[in-house]
Each structure stands twice: as structure tokens, then as C-alpha cells.
Amino acid sequence: MLEMSLQKKIEYVLLILAVAFCFENEVSAQSPFTRADTLRGSITPERGWWDLNYYHLSVEVFPETKSLKGTNLVRYKVTSPHQVMQIDLQEPLKITSVTQEGEFLEVRREGAAHFITLKKKQVPGTFEKILINYEGQPKEAVRPPWDGGITWTRDTNGKHFIASSNQGIGSSIWWPSKDHPADEVDSMLITVTVPKGLQNVSNGRARRGEVRENTVTMDWFVSNPINDYGVNINIGDYVHFGEKFEGEKGTLDMDYYVLRDNLEKAKIHFHDARRMMEAFEHWFGPYPFYEDGFKLVEVPYLGMEHQSSVTYGNDYQKGYKGTDLSGTGWGLKFDFIIIHEAGHEWFANNITYKDVADMWIHESFTNYSESLFLEYHYGKEAGQEYVRGTRSRIENKIPIIGIYGLNRRGSGDMYYKGGNLLNTLREVIADDEKWRSILRGMNEVFYHQTVTTEQVEAYIQEQSGLNLENFFDQYLRNVSIPTFEYYFSDQQTLNYRWSNCLVTFDMPVDVSIGEDTMRISPTTHWQQAKVKQSGTLTVDPDFYVGSFRLR
Template identity: 35%
Template sequence: MRKTKHFYPLVFMLFLLGSCSIFGIHFEVHNPNHSGKTPHFSKETILLGELSKYRTCFDVFYYDLALDIAPESKSLNGTVEIHAEALTDFDTLQIDLHHNFEITALVEIESKRSLKYFRQKRAVFVLLSKQKNEKFSLKIAYNGKPIKAKKAPWKGGFVWKKDKEGNHWDGVACESIGPSIWWPLKDHASDEPDSMRLHYTVPSDLMAIGNGQYKGSTTVNNKSTYNWFISYPINTYNVSLYIGKFKLIQETYKGINGKSLAISHYVLEKNYEKAKTHFKQLHKHLALYEKRFGEYPWYNDGFKLVESPYPGMEHQTAIAYGNGYKNDADFETDYIILHETAHEWWGNSVTAKDLAHVWLQEGFATYAEVLYFEEKDGHTHYKNELHYKRIFIKNKYPIVVLEGRRWFHYRKNSDVYNKGAWILHSLRTQINQDSIFFDILQTFSENNKYKIVDSDDFIHLVNEKTKDNYNWFFNHYLYNNEAPSLSYYISDQGILHYKWSNTLPEFNQLKLGLTTQNKEYTITPTHKVQQFTLPKSEDGYWHFNFSNEVLFAIIKDKSLIKA
């Protein structure tokens, strides 16, 4: 999911204004006077976010979703089969479905018997006894009207819209709010099905696009059913639906390993010629990501951009595109395509087990953007992109927040994007060997393909590859909301005094650059005041700059002279 838009005139203005604040945006890294408040979590949020025994007792390996969509009435009528295996003995399990929907049948497929259940908010507790390793299947019929998105994709839900020709043009986005707003399932990121089938029925003058492989359509009584098959594991918020009058663009991408990837874009008919040209840039994006992160994860299921009635979303193999065919600052790159395509590796293939660790998706995808520009235009453009993104870092909340609460607020905790990218950049400077750093990224991607991970998995790999212990680095950057603060002051004799002011004692290994009189030095601040004698320049003053390559804040503190 894309957060910020690039706007270089704003950056230029901020450079002219120096480090002052304008419209609440600061060019320098800053820490807030007060950290952000953890919100009150409702009963519904807790039931949706927690991994209770009613969820951990079973694993879903396959869904089959059949859905009849009525755009005029904005309603859904569907069935879903849930095929699962018991991980422990249990007598009750939890699935999830928004309370807007009525459940008209809930049946165990093997025994054909109706099952009793009770509902609490979105949670549906099904009374069913199974023993460990026993496989079972449920079939659920339901109908109702899904909630409308307030601001898709960030405030999720269904988007009911019409294109300029008056045709229905609809979609859904549900990363933070959860897919149980439109279909029944085990709604938790820790459980991905191994495969899935989708059957979407719409009025026959429209098309219904889903994830994965197109398996044909049938038309009966002015209704058409479009069938799709997802042959890989999928995190369930990525299961999606697009309805509209689309036209198909077919291409082939030649991958780094010689494989051919089938590309099938679906766009509004009036944008067909524009899209054919605009979407060509995708090939360059895929090539860089394959080079840095390994082979595209979904060759069997192809790739498609689908024109959507909202800005964008990383729906696996069926990415939502709604950016109006506009390139951004370099006039060659559409950031929606660039960012959402990166999610095919970070988020879709390698998936955070809980939204508390969503930086592994959003921070990595944001960093993938700047790596693209480094490859395309060189290291200077890479640094410019990073320094632009740094403007928007707020340091209000830790990067890793509470598990079990499905909490991902695109405004309050937007640092998972830009600060997440800066954490990776800062790590790169500390490792100071690109061969090791990029090996870490590619190994993390390839070793965890189609898997669920958390931050500790990445930290463990960093330590293993570097043969060093970087826990000190991640303990601060991930679990402390503030950026490391370096206090400094220059005495009348030109002696620079400096120390860390808000970090743990173990944070004494971070190396910073110091430039003075066109010479570069490396300093390693600690919690004790250290000194560096600055050479006097020809104008009689002392000039220096701290490194701009590591994420930290600076504080001028005269009391260091007395320390």
C-alpha cells in the first residue's frame, strides 16, 4: 500500500528555508515532545487481532469462494468452502465475518450436518469437535451489504463507483480492516491458504477480475461468472475483486533466469492506448527487483495491473492501479506501479505475521523504490530520494507496535514506510559492505518465499550474515519511537563535545561520519561526552557537518561543556 507522493518542488522550497518547519514538515530529523498515544481497542478489534486458542487450533490450506455481486444494490450473495486441518484437539473454532452479513447456512461438508455457532462482533465461534491432524471442511452461505470504504485503500472497504461512461467500476481494499468485511474466513495474517479458487458473478455487460490464473467464464441469464485460480499461498487481505468494463493488454516479460512471465493488464476501455505505453515501465521495475530480491515469486500465476477506482493496492498478481497514468518527478516513473510491484516480494511473498511488523512489508517496499533509482540514475538520486522521504518521519510511535491488535494506521504510524526505509539504509551504512547487505536482502526474500515472518527473523539473518550482533541497532530503531539523539556543543576553543542522549548503553557501536575542512572522519559516540578538535577555517570559524547517511537527531546542548 502506497503512502506518500513525491513532490520535488516542496523539497526545493525546504532546502531554501533550511531546517525550519513549514506546514508541520521538518527537513531535519526531529523527535516529538510527546510520543503518540496507543488507541483504545474495541472488543471487535481484539477478537480480530488476537491469536486465541480458537484460531491456533486449526490451519486453513484451501478456500473456494463463490460470490454473486449486485452492483446496483451494492450487495453480495456468496458461499465459501474452508478446507483445514486440526493442529490441536478442539471443540470450538473461530472464523470471522462482518456483522453486516447474515449467515444463511454453516455446514460441515464431510458429514453434511449443520453446525451450531454464536457470533460476537465479527467473530463467529463454530461448535465443532476435531482431533489433532484431522482434516475437515466447512461450507458457509451468506449475504448482505459490505461496508463502504471511507478512503480506500487506507480506510478500507468496498468502493462502488461508475466510470465516465456510466458503467459500474467497483473494487475492494481491506489490508488494515481485514477481508472478513466481505467474505468468511480465518482472518489473521499468520494463516495463508496454500491455494484458492474465486468465482465472481456479475451482470453480463461487466467483467470481474481476481487474483491468479484466469480459468474462463460462463454466461447464463444475463449474468457472467469469471473463474480464477491462485496456485500459491496468499495472505488473505490480498484476495481481491475488480468489476468494470475492462480491455485486456497482454505482454510477456523475460525474467532474469530466462523464464517468461505472462502479463495481462485490465484497463478501462478509454484508457487502452494510454495504458499500453504507460505500463511498459513495469518491465524495468521487475528487472531491478529480480536482481536485488530474487526471482519474481508468482511466475505460474502471472502478473497484472488492474485499473481501480482508488489509488493503488498490492493485491497479489492483480495489483490495483488508480494513479491516472501519471509519472512523477523524473517524468519516467509512476510511483504506484513502482511501490506496489515491490510488494510482490515484500508483503505478498514475504509476509509479516502480524501488522505490528508491517515495516517488513511497507518499509522494505519503500526502500525498494530508492534502490530502483540507484540502479537507474546512480547513488546521488538514491540519496536524494531518501532525504526526501526523511522529511516525513514523525517518530511518534515505535516501528514495531502491539501484536494481536491489527493496528496499522496510515497517518498515525506512517513511519513504517519512510523510517522503515531509513532503517535499512542506516543498516547498509553500518555494515559498510554492499555485497553483504544485498546478500541479506536477497537471502531474506528467497529463504522466506511464501512464508510468514517477524522482525526477529530479519535480525537473526543480519547477525548471521555479518557475523556480528546488531541487536543493539534494531532494539533502538524498531522498539523506541525516538530517533537516536546526539547532543553536541562547540567550545570557544573549537572543541566539539558530543554524546548520545536517549539511547541504551549498548548503542555505542553506531558509526557516524564527520566532515570538516573537506576531510571526512568517523566518530563512534557513546553515553559519555567525547571531544573532537576542529580545525579553524580561513574565516576564523569552525565548520563541520555530521553524516547525513544515518537516521539520528541532533540537539545543541551547552551543558556538555561542563560535563
């Protein structure tokens, strides 16, 4: 982050303490923090000494009993000497055994955390592996994707239709993993066995299929780093179609898997996927996973951003279940799930948070991507109207950033407020090509990386050439929305300041008085500017601020 003065550091610490106190009281009243929160949300000593390299997850799915049985081969690099490893698997699933080089290892369970005592000396710099066997009935998702788990249902022809979704609850709800976002596996093989007559579609590219008397097994290989919550299984009576997209890195395979009865309407409706790819490569740079291709897979819930296996369940409607979230009409120009969830390929899958408290990095940028999609296809004002229209959904009750080390995300304002935050930042920078270069640059500099809010802030400040510390503090760590207060002391003198904000807030803003437009730089202290004449003052509506004339 850019260098701060001592006074600035003191103010910043006081701000964080105040926000943390308020946020903790808000959350803990309903759900007090526990040791389980720490084991899930922090880099424990048993997680910190090893770096994920490779998974081979192999699982057989039994739809009739809603159960799983499988193994996970975990290859890792030893980064410091330690003999106990933490692997996570949530009840009611059970780890039945763990072996290393053929020897059975002792496993101590504490909730979802399993502490494995390794017999072989762990030498820094070496690569080792363990094999985990597990089985049981995983949690069934009640309201996916928000509550998470496995969805077990049937299609209109009575065939099984099954899918995983687990962003909030974690990958360990259905498979044993290092369930923390800071460490992404470098590559992964996913082997899934299902009853004959069904097909599984997972992340990456199909490698091998094997048909036995009663089952079908398919391998899917992911050659790029992948966050654990993005790993998925999707099982149904699928049919496939696809297309080639000539993109910035060459020819991209775009594949679509839909239920048999939906094939013809999907061939028309999924045109939005190609439109998405055109728009987002323009704004964000090349699709981040050319090697693994892009898939859109129909599922029995709304949809989610699983890397290279984006899931879709919006019933072939425009908008969000047929609704325009902006209330402007522009939200019915595209299928929300296709655009939003695919936008996460850049922000969530390419650039991933290190801690769920920084979930705004995923959701704010992807929410904002919806307006950029509209701008690319329909012009800038279309995008601006859309993002402004979403402001009615902002609550401003809890900060966007959550609590670190406890698997606690911030408020849902990370979506609509986050999109408006970024749109406001674009107006502050006041250079659309520079803004686009910043978005593209992020996906290049942070390519296939896990990051923190501080890294994102520092990059944007560096590239914009602006000191934006107060801006980010105000919109990410505070709930009040700055109000532009003003009055005219005479016909040619405008008096103005920011209120309802941090005392250090100092964002420039564009205002119009009659036919004249000007940029001014208010602080929280009264300032003056000479104008041609007093009259009706309008703040540029693309800035997410309030305004109030005192007299």
C-alpha cells in the same frame, strides 16, 4: 534472536514496557481496546487448532443493490483436538448456514467472530472442510484503500466499476475467512459472477469462463500461499494487453487490465511495470509468484498490493497523484503506485507479517524500494537524494511497531522513517553488495512465509555480522532520533557522543572534517579521536541522525 546478556534483557524489557505504556495511552485515549480487538488481533483458542489449506470462494455480485451472495469452502488441517472454530465476517453481511459433510452446524456470533461448533470429532493430522453460505450488503468504502470495503462506482461510459480494498479493516469485510495474518491459505480458487457486459479480475490465473443469459462467471486460481487481505475482486468493462518478461526464474507473464477508454495511454504508461520488475529482481531476487503471473488492474481508487493482482488508480500520472513525495524531483521519474504497490509483492505478499503490529516489515522495506528503483535506473545518488527528501514527512510521535495481539499497527512513520532506517542500516553495514545479498536473502529464506520482527532482526544481524539490537530498539521502538554531539578540545582532538537516544545506543557513523573522512563509533559516553585539524564537521547525510556542535 542473538543471545542477550541478563542486563541487556532487563533493559530491553523496561524499554518495551515504557513504549507500550506511552503508545497505549496515545491510542486508547481515542479508541480503547475491546474484546473485539482481541478476537480480531490474536490467535484465539478457536483459531489456533487448525491450519488453513485451501479456500474456494464463490460469490455473485449484484451492482444494482450493492450486495453479494456466495459460499466459501474452507479446507483445513487439524493440528490439535478442538471442536469449535472461529470464522470472521463483518456486519452487515450475514452467515446464513455452515455445513460439514452435509450436516448443519450451530453458529454463535460475537461481533465479527463466528464460533462454529463442529459435530464430527476433529482428529489431529486429518484434513477436513466446511462450507459457509453468506449474503448481504458489505460495507461501502468511503475513502479507499484506507478505510476499506467495496467501492461501487461507474466509469465514464456509465458502466459499473467495482473493487474491493481491505488491508486495515480485514478480508472479513466482504467474505468469510480466518481473518488473521499468521495463517495463510496454501492455495485458493476464486469464482466470481457478474452481470453480462462486465468482467471480474482477481488474483492468480484465469481458469474458466462461463457466459449465461445475463451473467458472466470467471474462475481465478491462486497456486501460491496468499494473505487474506490480498484477495480481491475488480469488476469493470476491462480490456487486456500484456507482455513477457524474461526474468530470473524464466518467462513471466505480465498482464494489464484497464478500462476500455484508457487502453492506448496505458500501453505507454505501464512501461514502469517492466522497469519495476527489472529493478526489483536485481535487488530482491526473483518475482515470488511466477506460477500465478503478475497483473496490474485499474480500479476506482488509488491502488493496493493485492498479490499477483496489483491494483492501480493513479490516473496515469508520475509521482503520487502528480506529486513528488520527496520534494527532490526524483519522485516524478516514476508512477508511485506502480512501483510502491508492486514492491509489496516481495515485502507483504512474499514475506508477510504474523501480526499487524509488525506492519513495518511491509511498509518500511517497500518505501525503501522506491529509492532502490531510482538507484537501479538513475544511479545511487538519485536514490539517496530521494530517501533523504522524504524525511520532512516523518513525525516521530509514536513508535513504528504497534501493539501485539490487538490488530493495532504502529505509526505512519513506518513508511518514511522506515525507509530512512533501512538506508541508515545500509550505511552502517558499509558494503553495498552485502546489503543487496541481505535483501535477496530475506526473500529466499522467508519465501512464502509469515514472519515476526524478531526473525527479521535476527536474520539481518546474522548476515551482517553486526550486533544491531540497540539500532533496532532505537529506530523501531523509540521516537527520538539520535543526535551526534561534538566539540574540539584542541586543534587535533575531537570529543563526541550520542545523545537524545537510548543509553545503550552505539551506532558507528561516518563524519568529514575538511577533506578528511573517518568512521567513528560513538556511544552515549564522551569519547575522543585524534584528527588532523579542527574545522567544519559534517555527518554523512545518508545516516538518519541529528548533529550538534556544543562549542
